[in-house]
Amino acid sequence: MTNKKVAIIGAGFSGLTLAWALTKQGFQVDVFESADHCGGLLGTDQEIIPVEKAANALLASRSVENLFSDLNVKIVEAGYRSKKRYIFKNKPVTFPIPKLKAAMTLVKAVIFMITKKIAPKKNEMVSEWATRCLSSDFNDYLVSPGFQGIYGQSSDQLSAELVMGGVFNKALRPAKGKLKGSITPEAGMRSLIDPLQKYLKEKNVQFHLSTSTILNEKDFSAVVIATSIDKAVEILAAKAPLAAQTLVKVPTLPLVTATLGFRQLKSIQGFGCLFPAKENFNSLGVLFNTDIFPNRGHLESETWILNKNENILDLILADRKKMLGSEEKPQFFKITKYQKALPLYGLELRDFLLSDSFTRSEAKNLFEVFKNGARLKESAQPLYLTGNYLGGVGLAKILDYNLRLTERIKKDIA
Ligand SMILES: Cc1cc2nc3c(=O)[nH]c(=O)nc-3n(C[C@H](O)[C@H](O)[C@H](O)COP(=O)(O)OP(=O)(O)OC[C@H]3O[C@@H](n4cnc5c(N)ncnc54)[C@H](O)[C@@H]3O)c2cc1C
Known part of the structure:
Protein backbone atom coordinates (compact mmCIF):
# COMPACT_ATOMS: atom_id res chain seq x y z
CA MET A 1 0.00 0.00 0.00
CA THR A 2 1.11 3.59 -0.61
CA ASN A 3 -0.42 6.90 0.41
CA LYS A 4 0.97 8.59 -2.71
CA LYS A 5 -1.53 10.59 -4.76
CA VAL A 6 -1.67 10.60 -8.54
CA ALA A 7 -3.63 13.09 -10.69
CA ILE A 8 -4.99 11.84 -14.02
CA ILE A 9 -6.11 14.38 -16.63
CA GLY A 10 -8.80 12.85 -18.86
CA ALA A 11 -11.48 10.24 -18.09
CA GLY A 12 -11.68 8.34 -21.37
CA PHE A 13 -10.81 4.62 -21.49
CA SER A 14 -7.10 5.48 -21.01
CA GLY A 15 -7.60 7.62 -17.89
CA LEU A 16 -10.21 5.36 -16.27
CA THR A 17 -8.32 2.10 -16.78
CA LEU A 18 -5.11 3.71 -15.51
CA ALA A 19 -7.05 4.83 -12.40
CA TRP A 20 -8.26 1.22 -12.04
CA ALA A 21 -4.72 -0.18 -12.28
CA LEU A 22 -3.28 2.43 -9.88
CA THR A 23 -5.96 1.92 -7.20
CA LYS A 24 -5.26 -1.82 -7.32
CA GLN A 25 -1.67 -0.95 -6.35
CA GLY A 26 -2.89 1.18 -3.43
CA PHE A 27 -2.43 4.66 -4.94
CA GLN A 28 -4.89 7.45 -4.19
CA VAL A 29 -6.18 8.85 -7.47
CA ASP A 30 -7.96 12.04 -8.54
CA VAL A 31 -9.36 12.26 -12.07
CA PHE A 32 -9.82 15.65 -13.79
CA GLU A 33 -12.15 15.61 -16.81
CA SER A 34 -13.10 18.64 -18.90
CA ALA A 35 -16.45 17.15 -20.02
CA ASP A 36 -19.38 16.70 -17.64
CA HIS A 37 -19.21 12.91 -18.00
CA CYS A 38 -16.66 10.08 -18.28
CA GLY A 39 -15.89 7.86 -21.27
CA GLY A 40 -14.33 10.21 -23.84
CA LEU A 41 -14.78 8.58 -27.24
CA LEU A 42 -16.64 5.61 -25.72
CA GLY A 43 -20.37 5.62 -25.19
CA THR A 44 -23.58 3.98 -26.39
CA ASP A 45 -26.56 6.03 -27.51
CA GLN A 46 -29.82 4.16 -26.94
CA GLU A 47 -31.95 5.30 -29.86
CA ILE A 48 -34.14 3.24 -32.18
CA ILE A 49 -31.18 0.83 -32.19
CA PRO A 50 -28.06 1.10 -29.97
CA VAL A 51 -25.33 3.22 -31.57
CA GLU A 52 -21.74 3.08 -30.37
CA LYS A 53 -20.01 6.48 -30.48
CA ALA A 54 -16.62 4.92 -31.37
CA ALA A 55 -15.37 1.44 -30.38
CA ASN A 56 -17.98 -1.31 -30.54
CA ALA A 57 -15.76 -4.13 -29.26
CA LEU A 58 -12.50 -5.03 -27.49
CA LEU A 59 -10.09 -7.73 -28.56
CA ALA A 60 -10.20 -10.46 -25.93
CA SER A 61 -7.04 -10.71 -23.81
CA ARG A 62 -6.13 -11.80 -20.30
CA SER A 63 -6.15 -8.25 -18.93
CA VAL A 64 -9.42 -7.32 -20.65
CA GLU A 65 -11.04 -10.41 -19.10
CA ASN A 66 -9.59 -9.47 -15.67
CA LEU A 67 -11.02 -5.96 -15.99
CA PHE A 68 -14.51 -7.24 -16.87
CA SER A 69 -14.42 -9.80 -14.08
CA ASP A 70 -13.25 -7.27 -11.48
CA LEU A 71 -16.11 -4.93 -12.46
CA ASN A 72 -18.59 -7.79 -12.62
CA VAL A 73 -19.52 -6.84 -16.18
CA LYS A 74 -20.97 -9.63 -18.33
CA ILE A 75 -18.99 -10.36 -21.51
CA VAL A 76 -20.73 -11.03 -24.81
CA GLU A 77 -18.64 -12.86 -27.43
CA ALA A 78 -18.95 -12.22 -31.17
CA GLY A 79 -21.66 -14.43 -32.70
CA TYR A 80 -21.09 -17.31 -35.14
CA ARG A 81 -22.52 -15.23 -38.01
CA SER A 82 -19.48 -12.93 -37.76
CA LYS A 83 -16.86 -15.64 -38.47
CA LYS A 84 -16.28 -14.57 -42.11
CA ARG A 85 -14.42 -11.32 -42.83
CA TYR A 86 -14.78 -9.90 -46.32
CA ILE A 87 -12.53 -7.86 -48.55
CA PHE A 88 -14.01 -6.45 -51.73
CA LYS A 89 -12.45 -7.61 -55.00
CA ASN A 90 -15.14 -7.28 -57.69
CA LYS A 91 -17.45 -8.68 -54.96
CA PRO A 92 -17.08 -9.42 -51.22
CA VAL A 93 -14.64 -12.36 -50.90
CA THR A 94 -12.92 -13.94 -47.89
CA PHE A 95 -9.48 -14.27 -49.55
CA PRO A 96 -8.75 -11.91 -52.45
CA ILE A 97 -5.46 -13.43 -53.75
CA PRO A 98 -5.37 -16.39 -56.21
CA LYS A 99 -3.99 -19.52 -54.46
CA LEU A 100 -0.86 -19.92 -56.64
CA LYS A 101 0.11 -16.25 -56.17
CA ALA A 102 -0.46 -16.57 -52.43
CA ALA A 103 1.78 -19.67 -52.24
CA MET A 104 4.56 -17.89 -54.18
CA THR A 105 4.31 -14.88 -51.86
CA LEU A 106 4.52 -17.16 -48.83
CA VAL A 107 7.77 -18.69 -50.18
CA LYS A 108 9.17 -15.19 -50.76
CA ALA A 109 8.24 -14.12 -47.21
CA VAL A 110 9.95 -17.21 -45.73
CA ILE A 111 13.13 -16.49 -47.73
CA PHE A 112 13.01 -12.87 -46.51
CA MET A 113 12.65 -14.14 -42.95
CA ILE A 114 15.61 -16.54 -43.26
CA THR A 115 17.80 -13.89 -44.89
CA LYS A 116 16.65 -11.34 -42.26
CA LYS A 117 15.36 -8.93 -44.94
CA ILE A 118 11.87 -8.99 -43.42
CA ALA A 119 12.57 -6.34 -40.77
CA PRO A 120 11.06 -2.96 -41.69
CA LYS A 121 13.59 -0.30 -42.67
CA LYS A 122 13.84 3.10 -41.03
CA ASN A 123 11.39 5.51 -42.71
CA GLU A 124 9.77 2.67 -44.72
CA MET A 125 5.99 2.92 -44.95
CA VAL A 126 3.80 -0.19 -44.53
CA SER A 127 2.84 -0.17 -48.24
CA GLU A 128 6.54 -0.13 -49.24
CA TRP A 129 7.34 -2.90 -46.73
CA ALA A 130 4.43 -5.08 -47.91
CA THR A 131 5.31 -4.59 -51.61
CA ARG A 132 9.00 -5.35 -50.93
CA CYS A 133 8.53 -8.39 -48.66
CA LEU A 134 5.24 -9.76 -50.04
CA SER A 135 3.77 -8.42 -53.31
CA SER A 136 1.83 -5.42 -54.59
CA ASP A 137 -1.34 -7.56 -54.65
CA PHE A 138 -0.86 -8.48 -50.99
CA ASN A 139 -0.35 -4.82 -50.16
CA ASP A 140 -3.36 -3.61 -52.15
CA TYR A 141 -5.83 -6.31 -51.16
CA LEU A 142 -4.75 -7.56 -47.70
CA VAL A 143 -2.18 -5.49 -45.83
CA SER A 144 -3.43 -2.02 -46.73
CA PRO A 145 -7.15 -2.70 -46.15
CA GLY A 146 -6.31 -4.62 -42.95
CA PHE A 147 -4.39 -1.71 -41.43
CA GLN A 148 -7.00 0.72 -42.79
CA GLY A 149 -9.55 -1.22 -40.69
CA ILE A 150 -7.47 -0.69 -37.53
CA TYR A 151 -5.85 2.72 -37.96
CA GLY A 152 -8.36 4.43 -40.31
CA GLN A 153 -5.47 5.20 -42.71
CA SER A 154 -4.03 3.64 -45.83
CA SER A 155 -0.73 1.82 -45.48
CA ASP A 156 1.31 4.46 -47.37
CA GLN A 157 0.80 6.79 -44.37
CA LEU A 158 1.82 4.30 -41.67
CA SER A 159 5.38 3.78 -40.46
CA ALA A 160 6.28 0.11 -41.06
CA GLU A 161 8.74 0.06 -38.17
CA LEU A 162 6.14 1.41 -35.76
CA VAL A 163 3.20 -0.69 -36.90
CA MET A 164 4.88 -3.98 -37.97
CA GLY A 165 7.35 -3.78 -35.08
CA GLY A 166 4.37 -3.67 -32.73
CA VAL A 167 2.94 -6.80 -34.39
CA PHE A 168 6.18 -8.81 -34.08
CA ASN A 169 7.20 -7.50 -30.63
CA LYS A 170 6.13 -10.15 -28.13
CA ALA A 171 6.27 -7.84 -25.11
CA LEU A 172 3.67 -5.56 -26.76
CA ARG A 173 1.22 -8.34 -27.69
CA PRO A 174 -1.63 -8.63 -25.14
CA ALA A 175 -1.39 -11.98 -23.27
CA LYS A 176 -4.07 -14.48 -24.30
CA GLY A 177 -7.00 -15.11 -22.00
CA LYS A 178 -9.71 -17.77 -22.18
CA LEU A 179 -11.68 -16.04 -24.94
CA LYS A 180 -10.76 -15.21 -28.52
CA GLY A 181 -11.72 -12.47 -30.97
CA SER A 182 -14.06 -9.56 -30.34
CA ILE A 183 -15.98 -9.16 -27.10
CA THR A 184 -18.22 -6.45 -25.72
CA PRO A 185 -20.05 -5.56 -22.51
CA GLU A 186 -23.65 -6.85 -22.64
CA ALA A 187 -25.38 -3.51 -23.23
CA GLY A 188 -22.62 -1.74 -25.19
CA MET A 189 -19.63 0.34 -24.14
CA ARG A 190 -21.64 2.56 -21.78
CA SER A 191 -22.22 -0.60 -19.69
CA LEU A 192 -18.43 -0.83 -19.20
CA ILE A 193 -17.76 2.86 -18.51
CA ASP A 194 -20.54 3.30 -15.91
CA PRO A 195 -19.50 0.30 -13.73
CA LEU A 196 -15.85 1.34 -14.06
CA GLN A 197 -16.65 4.82 -12.75
CA LYS A 198 -18.81 3.34 -9.95
CA TYR A 199 -16.01 0.93 -8.96
CA LEU A 200 -13.47 3.77 -8.86
CA LYS A 201 -15.75 5.95 -6.72
CA GLU A 202 -16.09 3.04 -4.27
CA LYS A 203 -12.26 2.93 -4.12
CA ASN A 204 -12.31 6.64 -3.14
CA VAL A 205 -11.14 7.97 -6.50
CA GLN A 206 -12.16 11.63 -6.59
CA PHE A 207 -13.76 12.72 -9.88
CA HIS A 208 -13.55 16.40 -10.83
CA LEU A 209 -15.85 16.69 -13.86
CA SER A 210 -16.12 19.83 -16.04
CA THR A 211 -12.61 20.69 -14.81
CA SER A 212 -9.52 21.20 -16.95
CA THR A 213 -7.05 22.34 -14.31
CA ILE A 214 -5.61 20.20 -11.54
CA LEU A 215 -6.71 21.47 -8.14
CA ASN A 216 -3.91 21.68 -5.50
CA GLU A 217 -1.33 20.36 -7.94
CA LYS A 218 1.38 20.23 -5.25
CA ASP A 219 -0.58 17.56 -3.33
CA PHE A 220 0.15 15.02 -6.07
CA SER A 221 3.31 12.91 -6.32
CA ALA A 222 2.71 12.39 -10.05
CA VAL A 223 0.55 13.67 -12.90
CA VAL A 224 -0.58 11.61 -15.91
CA ILE A 225 -1.98 13.20 -19.06
CA ALA A 226 -4.61 10.82 -20.51
CA THR A 227 -6.08 12.90 -23.33
CA SER A 228 -5.91 12.85 -27.11
CA ILE A 229 -2.71 14.22 -28.68
CA ASP A 230 -4.02 17.74 -29.43
CA LYS A 231 -5.21 18.26 -25.85
CA ALA A 232 -1.98 16.75 -24.45
CA VAL A 233 -0.02 19.29 -26.50
CA GLU A 234 -1.99 22.15 -24.89
CA ILE A 235 -1.28 20.82 -21.38
CA LEU A 236 2.39 20.11 -22.15
CA ALA A 237 2.96 23.64 -23.47
CA ALA A 238 3.36 24.80 -19.84
CA LYS A 239 4.77 21.62 -18.26
CA ALA A 240 7.13 20.23 -20.92
CA PRO A 241 7.37 22.70 -23.84
CA LEU A 242 10.03 20.81 -25.82
CA ALA A 243 7.96 17.62 -25.77
CA ALA A 244 4.92 19.69 -26.86
CA GLN A 245 6.88 21.01 -29.86
CA THR A 246 7.57 17.46 -31.12
CA LEU A 247 4.18 15.98 -30.24
CA VAL A 248 2.27 18.78 -32.00
CA LYS A 249 3.67 17.48 -35.32
CA VAL A 250 1.84 14.14 -34.94
CA PRO A 251 -1.41 14.37 -36.95
CA THR A 252 -4.73 13.26 -35.50
CA LEU A 253 -7.03 12.17 -38.29
CA PRO A 254 -10.68 12.97 -38.91
CA LEU A 255 -13.17 10.11 -39.36
CA VAL A 256 -16.90 9.78 -39.88
CA THR A 257 -18.97 6.85 -38.67
CA ALA A 258 -22.54 6.18 -39.70
CA THR A 259 -24.77 3.52 -38.16
CA LEU A 260 -27.67 2.46 -40.37
CA GLY A 261 -30.63 0.18 -39.52
CA PHE A 262 -32.34 -1.95 -42.19
CA ARG A 263 -35.43 -4.19 -42.14
CA GLN A 264 -34.15 -6.94 -44.47
CA LEU A 265 -31.36 -9.44 -43.78
CA LYS A 266 -28.33 -8.86 -46.02
CA SER A 267 -27.36 -11.41 -48.67
CA ILE A 268 -24.04 -12.10 -46.86
CA GLN A 269 -23.22 -12.55 -43.18
CA GLY A 270 -19.91 -11.79 -41.50
CA PHE A 271 -17.87 -9.41 -39.38
CA GLY A 272 -17.81 -6.78 -42.09
CA CYS A 273 -16.17 -5.83 -45.36
CA LEU A 274 -13.04 -3.78 -46.09
CA PHE A 275 -12.72 -1.75 -49.28
CA PRO A 276 -9.23 -1.65 -50.89
CA ALA A 277 -8.39 1.80 -52.33
CA LYS A 278 -8.14 0.24 -55.82
CA GLU A 279 -11.84 -0.67 -55.71
CA ASN A 280 -12.81 3.04 -55.52
CA PHE A 281 -15.36 2.98 -52.71
CA ASN A 282 -16.32 6.12 -50.80
CA SER A 283 -15.99 4.29 -47.47
CA LEU A 284 -13.04 2.54 -45.83
CA GLY A 285 -15.14 -0.35 -44.57
CA VAL A 286 -18.33 -1.50 -42.90
CA LEU A 287 -19.07 -3.52 -39.76
CA PHE A 288 -22.07 -5.84 -39.75
CA ASN A 289 -23.10 -5.08 -36.15
CA THR A 290 -26.03 -7.50 -35.96
CA ASP A 291 -23.89 -10.41 -37.17
CA ILE A 292 -21.18 -9.57 -34.63
CA PHE A 293 -23.41 -8.95 -31.60
CA PRO A 294 -26.97 -10.17 -32.36
CA ASN A 295 -30.17 -9.38 -30.47
CA ARG A 296 -29.56 -5.66 -30.13
CA GLY A 297 -32.59 -3.83 -31.42
CA HIS A 298 -35.15 -4.86 -34.02
CA LEU A 299 -33.27 -3.62 -37.12
CA GLU A 300 -30.22 -5.04 -38.93
CA SER A 301 -27.46 -2.64 -37.93
CA GLU A 302 -24.33 -1.69 -39.91
CA THR A 303 -21.61 0.84 -39.08
CA TRP A 304 -19.81 2.47 -42.00
CA ILE A 305 -16.46 4.25 -41.62
CA LEU A 306 -15.44 7.05 -44.00
CA ASN A 307 -13.06 9.95 -44.22
CA LYS A 308 -15.42 12.09 -46.31
CA ASN A 309 -17.37 15.03 -44.97
CA GLU A 310 -20.36 15.75 -47.24
CA ASN A 311 -23.40 13.77 -48.49
CA ILE A 312 -22.48 10.88 -46.20
CA LEU A 313 -25.71 8.92 -46.54
CA ASP A 314 -25.73 9.10 -50.37
CA LEU A 315 -22.10 7.98 -50.50
CA ILE A 316 -22.81 5.01 -48.22
CA LEU A 317 -25.91 3.94 -50.13
CA ALA A 318 -23.89 4.02 -53.38
CA ASP A 319 -21.22 1.82 -51.71
CA ARG A 320 -23.87 -0.51 -50.34
CA LYS A 321 -25.39 -0.96 -53.79
CA SER A 326 -29.18 -3.71 -52.72
CA GLU A 327 -31.03 -0.41 -53.02
CA GLU A 328 -32.88 -0.79 -49.71
CA LYS A 329 -33.34 2.49 -47.85
CA PRO A 330 -32.44 2.52 -44.13
CA GLN A 331 -35.17 2.80 -41.49
CA PHE A 332 -32.70 4.62 -39.25
CA PHE A 333 -29.34 6.32 -39.53
CA LYS A 334 -27.04 8.27 -37.26
CA ILE A 335 -23.87 10.01 -38.42
CA THR A 336 -21.02 11.01 -36.07
CA LYS A 337 -18.19 13.22 -37.33
CA TYR A 338 -14.84 13.38 -35.51
CA GLN A 339 -12.47 16.16 -36.47
CA LYS A 340 -9.75 14.39 -34.49
CA ALA A 341 -10.49 10.67 -34.21
CA LEU A 342 -7.27 8.66 -34.24
CA PRO A 343 -3.54 9.41 -34.07
CA LEU A 344 -1.51 8.70 -37.21
CA TYR A 345 1.10 6.00 -36.55
CA GLY A 346 3.42 7.68 -39.07
CA LEU A 347 6.96 9.00 -39.14
CA GLU A 348 6.07 12.01 -36.92
CA LEU A 349 5.02 9.70 -34.08
CA ARG A 350 8.19 7.65 -34.63
CA ASP A 351 10.22 10.88 -34.27
CA PHE A 352 8.39 11.76 -31.04
CA LEU A 353 9.08 8.32 -29.53
CA LEU A 354 12.77 8.60 -30.42
CA SER A 355 13.07 12.23 -29.28
CA ASP A 356 14.84 13.44 -26.14
CA SER A 357 11.52 14.10 -24.38
CA PHE A 358 11.64 11.00 -22.18
CA THR A 359 13.64 9.79 -19.20
CA ARG A 360 15.14 6.57 -20.47
CA SER A 361 16.31 3.47 -18.69
CA GLU A 362 18.08 1.92 -21.66
CA ALA A 363 19.55 2.91 -25.03
CA LYS A 364 17.12 4.75 -27.34
CA ASN A 365 14.82 2.12 -28.76
CA LEU A 366 11.60 2.76 -30.67
CA PHE A 367 9.55 0.53 -28.38
CA GLU A 368 11.07 1.52 -25.05
CA VAL A 369 8.38 4.11 -24.36
CA PHE A 370 5.61 1.64 -25.30
CA LYS A 371 7.19 -0.99 -23.03
CA ASN A 372 8.20 1.08 -20.01
CA GLY A 373 5.71 3.95 -20.06
CA ALA A 374 6.25 7.55 -21.15
CA ARG A 375 7.81 9.76 -18.45
CA LEU A 376 8.71 13.28 -19.58
CA LYS A 377 12.09 14.45 -18.45
CA GLU A 378 11.48 18.24 -18.61
CA SER A 379 9.17 18.23 -15.59
CA ALA A 380 10.51 18.15 -12.01
CA GLN A 381 7.19 16.70 -10.78
CA PRO A 382 6.91 13.14 -12.23
CA LEU A 383 4.83 13.61 -15.40
CA TYR A 384 3.61 10.73 -17.60
CA LEU A 385 1.57 10.19 -20.76
CA THR A 386 -1.01 7.56 -21.59
CA GLY A 387 -3.36 7.30 -24.57
CA ASN A 388 -3.99 5.61 -27.88
CA TYR A 389 -0.73 6.91 -29.40
CA LEU A 390 1.49 4.97 -26.99
CA GLY A 391 1.22 1.33 -27.97
CA GLY A 392 -1.85 0.89 -30.12
CA VAL A 393 -5.20 2.53 -30.90
CA GLY A 394 -7.22 -0.48 -29.67
CA LEU A 395 -8.61 -0.72 -26.15
CA ALA A 396 -6.84 -4.00 -25.25
CA LYS A 397 -3.46 -2.43 -26.07
CA ILE A 398 -4.28 0.76 -24.11
CA LEU A 399 -5.15 -1.38 -21.08
CA ASP A 400 -1.89 -3.35 -21.30
CA TYR A 401 0.15 -0.13 -21.69
CA ASN A 402 -1.56 1.22 -18.54
CA LEU A 403 -0.60 -1.90 -16.58
CA ARG A 404 3.04 -1.38 -17.60
CA LEU A 405 2.82 2.36 -16.83
CA THR A 406 1.46 1.54 -13.36
CA GLU A 407 4.55 -0.62 -12.67
CA ARG A 408 6.73 2.28 -13.82
CA ILE A 409 4.95 4.81 -11.57
CA LYS A 410 5.23 2.37 -8.66
CA LYS A 411 8.98 2.04 -9.22
CA ASP A 412 9.41 5.81 -9.57
CA ILE A 413 7.36 7.17 -6.67
CA ALA A 414 5.89 4.52 -4.35
C1 LIG B 1 -14.78 5.50 -34.96
C2 LIG B 1 -13.88 4.75 -34.03
C3 LIG B 1 -14.06 3.38 -33.87
C4 LIG B 1 -13.22 2.66 -33.01
N1 LIG B 1 -13.43 1.31 -32.86
C5 LIG B 1 -12.67 0.62 -31.98
C6 LIG B 1 -12.96 -0.76 -31.70
O1 LIG B 1 -13.93 -1.34 -32.21
N2 LIG B 1 -12.17 -1.41 -30.80
C7 LIG B 1 -11.13 -0.78 -30.15
O2 LIG B 1 -10.43 -1.44 -29.36
N3 LIG B 1 -10.85 0.53 -30.37
C8 LIG B 1 -11.60 1.24 -31.26
N4 LIG B 1 -11.37 2.58 -31.44
C9 LIG B 1 -10.28 3.23 -30.69
C10 LIG B 1 -10.69 3.60 -29.25
O3 LIG B 1 -12.06 3.90 -29.19
C11 LIG B 1 -9.87 4.80 -28.78
O4 LIG B 1 -8.50 4.60 -29.04
C12 LIG B 1 -10.04 5.03 -27.27
O5 LIG B 1 -11.42 5.10 -26.93
C13 LIG B 1 -9.30 6.30 -26.86
O6 LIG B 1 -9.48 6.51 -25.49
P1 LIG B 1 -8.66 7.64 -24.73
O7 LIG B 1 -9.10 7.62 -23.31
O8 LIG B 1 -7.22 7.48 -25.01
O9 LIG B 1 -9.07 9.02 -25.43
P2 LIG B 1 -10.45 9.80 -25.36
O10 LIG B 1 -11.59 8.86 -25.44
O11 LIG B 1 -10.34 10.89 -26.37
O12 LIG B 1 -10.49 10.43 -23.88
C14 LIG B 1 -9.77 11.58 -23.52
C15 LIG B 1 -10.55 12.30 -22.42
O13 LIG B 1 -9.79 13.43 -22.00
C16 LIG B 1 -10.66 14.53 -21.79
N5 LIG B 1 -9.90 15.78 -21.89
C17 LIG B 1 -9.37 16.37 -22.99
N6 LIG B 1 -8.71 17.50 -22.64
C18 LIG B 1 -8.80 17.62 -21.30
C19 LIG B 1 -8.30 18.57 -20.36
N7 LIG B 1 -7.58 19.64 -20.73
N8 LIG B 1 -8.58 18.37 -19.05
C20 LIG B 1 -9.30 17.30 -18.64
N9 LIG B 1 -9.81 16.37 -19.50
C21 LIG B 1 -9.55 16.52 -20.81
C22 LIG B 1 -11.70 14.36 -22.91
O14 LIG B 1 -12.88 15.07 -22.62
C23 LIG B 1 -11.89 12.85 -22.89
O15 LIG B 1 -12.88 12.46 -21.98
C24 LIG B 1 -12.19 3.33 -32.30
C25 LIG B 1 -12.02 4.70 -32.46
C26 LIG B 1 -12.86 5.42 -33.31
C27 LIG B 1 -12.69 6.90 -33.44
Missing part, protein backbone atom coordinates in the same frame (compact mmCIF):
# COMPACT_ATOMS: atom_id res chain seq x y z
CA LYS A 322 -21.92 -1.76 -55.19
CA MET A 323 -21.21 -4.23 -52.35
CA LEU A 324 -24.56 -6.05 -52.09
CA GLY A 325 -26.52 -4.95 -55.16
